[in-house]
Amino acid sequence: MTTDRVAVIGSGPAGLMAAEVLSEAGVGVDVYEAMPSAGRKFLMAGKSGLNISHTGSGHDFLMRFRDYSGLFPDHIGAFGPDEVTRWMEDLGMPAHVGPTGRIFPQSMKASPLLRAWLRRLSEQGVRLHLKHRWTGWTQEGALSFDTPEGELIVPPAAIVFALGGGSWRRLGSDGAWASLFDQAGIEVAPFRPSNCGFTVDWSDRMREQFAGAPVKGVKLSAGGQATREEFAVTARGVESGGVYTLSAALGDEIEAKGSATLWLDLLPDLDVAETARRLAAAPAKQSFSNRLRKALKITGVKAALLFECADRETLNDPARAAEAIKALPLKLTGTVPVDEAISTAGGVAWNALDEQLMLKAKPGHFCAGEMIAWDAPTGGYLITACMATGRAAGRGVLDWLARRATE
Ligand SMILES: Cc1cc2nc3c(=O)[nH]c(=O)nc-3n(C[C@H](O)[C@H](O)[C@H](O)COP(=O)(O)OP(=O)(O)OC[C@H]3O[C@@H](n4cnc5c(N)ncnc54)[C@H](O)[C@@H]3O)c2cc1C
Known part of the structure; x- marks a missing residue:
């Protein structure tokens, strides 16, 4: 009844x-x-x-x-x-x-x-x-x-x-x-x-010095989508903002291949040629960090991401370094546990x-x-x-x- x-x-x-x-x-x-x-x-x-x-x-x-x-x-x-x-x-x-x-x-x-x-x-x-x-x-x-x-x-x-x-x-x-x-x-x-963080095999330096740092003024891309929202570095990887926006595409890639690439453009308002020109024009006797800071205003967590994801040989060549700055591949090794996802x-x-x-x-x-x-x-x-x-x-x-x- x-x-x-x-x-x-x-x-x-x-x-x-x-x-x-x-x-x-x-x-x-x-x-x-x-x-x-x-x-x-x-x-x-x-x-x-x-x-x-x-x-x-x-x-x-x-x-x-x-x-x-x-x-x-x-x-x-x-x-x-x-x-x-x-x-x-x-x-x-x-x-x-x-x-x-x-x-x-x-x-x-x-x-x-x-x-x-x-x-x-x-x-x-x-x-x-x-x-x-x-x-x-x-x-x-x-x-x-x-x-x-x-x-x-x-x-x-x-x-x-x-x-x-x-x-x-x-x-x-x-x-x-x-x-x-x-x-x-x-x-x-x-x-x-979904709308979740991802894990990254950070170096000890990255984890110890930059966990919790917001990354602002960058462009993120994955799976044909792009966003200029900020995101955050965590002790385990990356999360929030733009990372959540791209999380579905990144999750698909991880499911298919076991890992995914989050592409970072550290200077979205400058093209590759101008980035390379400014780097090449900086005095060669300066350290690379100083050239990055003075010529391109890349410091702190953004500079650390560049050192983390590009090798020394690439950074020694202004043209290749510029390409890395404009399309830096950050390897994501997995998603955070489902219980920690926003949805x-x-x-x-x-x-x-x-x-x-x-x-x-x-x-x-x-x-x-x-x-x-x-x-x-x-x-x-x-x-x-x-x-x-x-x-x-x-x-x-x-x-x-x-x-x-x-x-
Ligand atoms: C930290 C955080 C931030 C978020 N921020 C946003 C945001 O800014 N904007 C946005 O759009 N969304 C946001 N979300 C997502 C949003 O809150 C959820 O998508 C939304 O609440 C889902 O609504 P729902 O009614 O479907 O389920 P829920 O809100 O999850 O409600 C389901 C309810 O069912 C109850 N329930 C489950 N099983 C049983 C059972 N067996 N018997 C009786 N009751 C049961 C649960 O206790 C719960 O109260 C956020 C989520 C989190 C965790």
Whole structure:
């Protein structure tokens, strides 16, 4: 005997958006969350500024996504950057657009936005059940939860799974749902780190003197893509900014060849010929480091990268040194562990879902957010897509319930 309420499992941006659509339509919603509080990863995403979306045409926006199905553009089209901005304004949180088009709430942090959102959901009758971990289906197809009071069995009218990807387990999204889906015969593509750091076999000098150093004013390229965002050297390798933007292409190369090359242009505003001319014009009696500093203003971590990735013979010849400065190959030996990635690629396969994000194998069960197999760089694309698919799943449930009522 099913209830007339809908279960949403997971209280990240995807689950809360599904709960919003359903409760706005007057449907009773229970949100079940394994952790002791809601939206922990959303809060973490806002720690240094919640980049919730990104300006740009619909086409530009979509071009940032990978591994999506033909249906995905409709979901994003229905809830893109303009809709996210209006949605925040409705919650009393106007948007701030950064110089590169990144959209943030003016408060920058996620906590005021999440508080206002949870308040509105509660006013719309949404019930939030914390410390309720979904553990699978019963023989009869009801949901079973592990709760502080013991096992709870719930037979909802419909279900939205919004269980997140497989990184930052301590925030709740541990990817454990993948084996439950697998056992139920639902195709799940393996998780892969995305927006992640990479390992480099640094020399001791590089590791000891430059771990933590930001590398600014460079151009990074990999797999036919390029970016001028900065990145950081770490004790293990490289991370953040431009490295995250190129992480999908770099991950592909590592998967195919066991390692990848990140190409660095240390002087993106100077061409090779001018770089070589300035180097050659510097007095030969000066050390190479001094010529680099005086003729080209390459110092600190940038000079260290050059010494790390180019051999002495190359650097002794101004023409070859200039080529190295403009296209320096940094060998990446692997990715950091998946749990440290900002997000994960992989998840529920698109062909396991219908056009309304319902699992074909389980009528009345819908999926939303990062748990579906799409991928995008940071920059606001992740959260927007989570909200857009949460909305689509919520609408799918409404259509499903309406169809059931007339059967
Ligand atoms: C450090 C960091 C910074 C980030 N910065 C940005 C950014 O600036 N911009 C951006 O767009 N994205 C950013 N992201 C990514 C973004 O936060 C995620 O893509 C987004 O939160 C995913 O939303 P979701 O609703 O799909 O899943 P999640 O937010 O992961 O929520 C899933 C929820 O499901 C719960 N859950 C899991 N399993 C169960 C279960 N069995 N039973 C009950 N509950 C369960 C989890 O506890 C969790 O609360 C960042 C991520 C990190 C880690």
